[in-house]
Amino acid sequence: MTMTDNKTGVWLIGAYGSVATTALIGARSLAKGLIKPTGLITELPEITRLLRRPAGTPRNDILEFDNLVFGGHEIRKSSFKDSIKQLQQTGIHIPSELLVKIKPDLKQIEPDIRQGLSFTAESPRAQRLPLAEMVNRLVDDITGFKKKHSLERVIVVNLASTEPPMAEGAHTKTLKGFETALSHTFASLSASRLGLFQPSVLYAYAAFKAGCPYINFTPSAGASIPALLQMARKLKLPHCGTDGKTGETLVKSALAPMFNYRNLNVLSWQGYNILGNLDGKALADPAACKSKIDSKSNVLSNILGYQPHSFVGIDYVPSLGDWKTAWDFIHFEGFLGTKMAMQFVWQGCDSILAAPLALDLIRLVDLAHRQGESGELAHLALFFKKPLGTKENNLHKQWELLKSKLI
Template identity: 45%
Template sequence: MNNMVTGRRKVGLWLIGARGGIATCVALGLSALRRGLIDSTGLVTALPEFQKLGLVPWGDWVLGGHEIRSTHLLDEAQDFARTNRTFDSEFVESLRSELEDVETRIRPGTVSGASPIITGLTGPEVPKNESPGEAVTRIRDDLESFRRKNELDHVVVVNVASTEPPVDAEKFPTRYDEFEAQLQRSPEGWLPPSALYAIAAMQAGCSYVNFTPSLGCNLPALDELARLQKVAYMGCDGKTGETLLKTVLAPMFRARNLRVLSWVGHNIFGNLDGKILDTPSHKQSKVATKDRVLAEILGYKPATVVTIEYLEDLGDWKTAWDHVHFSGFLGVPMVLQVIWQGCDSILAAPLVLDLARLTERAVRSGHVGLMPFLACFFKSPHGTKEHDFGKQFAQLMSWVDGLIAGGG
């Protein structure tokens, strides 16, 4: 039945990196929520404050995505369960039909402009030597086909692929017409995959969320494109663990006028993203987003060290140890130590679902362009320098309350 007749919204969630750890947990979680197999723990949009917002129910979401590896979503879910001991294989098997259904909507991604370690993961079905223009056209066609075949009112594209090396955004044209002209004539390597996906998404009229530290949508020309296409976008780098703690604890030190002398954060984990981050150029992007929040919150920059180390045996379980050396009254030095241990993809997956829901709601209210009210979900949020988690969440609630009050 036509969505206009039923009055219900049918929305697509398209994941870049569709068989990775985060995407696998998103697929499992979305399927389990529909079946009533799990509760809503971990989902921000399940809080009472969001209940009058008119968010699209889980049963009205259709999942698809792009992937460069030759594997199967069901196999990835079983391997995740076996390796990380998060849930049992029977739970995965109970959702076999849902995972196989999602698998039918996964298309070959692009490695145009990708680094050697990423291209080394590529399956035979992924096009080789694809120009940026060719990649954008193919990805856009996939997204338009997904929306058309599933009769979707809107599609939200979320990048949960592996982190790319840093890119100097200032080297690209700032006007979209100049950017588009250069895109069509440039050879492979001009833009990284995350930006190609963002362009294709916006050209297809889809919103785009960058859950990684990669370049993605962080280009002035793409802000213009988003406004031309009347879509929303936001990034970057989902805030799930150690940085989340920093943005909660640093405001405490500032409010009590305790001077932070040094802050050391060591991170160890062993999933595929960790393996990619073991490459120095890729690690540089991640360290940058984790390290910049303290100076913004404290108003000065203490001595900082951030390390990310890959240990294969840890799987998706990440341990972060933070050592904070600070000075108190009478100049007395003191120490706070915190250990955070969590399953990385399990922490991230509900936030991806939250971001998809809130992005769709923003678009439905007429919002176009950047969504700085979603800053609390990101380590390095675009469009704002506010990193204090409490203030970020207050901004989100202000937006929510405004929508509810205005009936938008």
């Protein structure tokens, strides 16, 4: 039996969201050979050459899409039918002949979408339970799914709405402190202390407890707190994050190195984003927006080696749907102190840019797990605004880092 006979589970947190639904549509369409793999890094000849080696040489073997089994957590009462309708309303065109062929596949996944964890939506009974018990429910959902489908492994992917940053304390610093604090109940986390825990962190802990690799595509804390970095290393589980790099930051991380290569001094870099989907709505909350801006904030100083005057703005414009526009103005200084400027406008469809990256990450994290890698997967920095395990934000260097790891 080759590795490709084994099934891998993918557990999506935020399963009915735009990115998750688009990734599912893409995965099922790719499995059936209905679409081209445009946007997937793992289908680039330069990468597949490294992943699918000729017979007789040591093989990496990449996971094929028909070997993926999906399930997940969600807090909205919804269905894939509704999620697809929502995607279409936000301006994404999905050919109807494609939908006819994959809708039954998505329907089949629905029994494996379980009630997620949210501080606001829990029942009064659940509010009185210690967090540890809430986490155990999440673990049981994931392990039950693994058993039900006889899966080799399950990769947990956080695609849920962005949360506010989590408050630091004894519970974030060590695994012991974290586990002690799980004796809190939801009810005891009064409004003023709500920031003590965020759901993404409890999901990440549950993923590791269930023995799963973990991907954090969102700016939320997830597994990035020291306590969980420690846990992943202890349990020898690989994970990566934070915050998928799909738009303005992607362009920034490709362009900023150019100013370094030419010894041009960047004086100011102003960026302004407008977007209109559910993610945009979530980011209209100043606390959640802070997490997004935090994950974008060190990119320039890490690449340039100094911090120019800089600003990142994000505004919710409902009529834009899933289409995001970013306008960046870069003011820079050249020879004889002459000041010059460049501007760019990026107009991208958010979920269309994000979904293939989520699929690439599932394949690459699966590979890392099979190869016995653990802890933060720094070679996947290319995918993230704030990569774990490295401060490398230069897109060109991140690309080389990925390739050198796969050789």
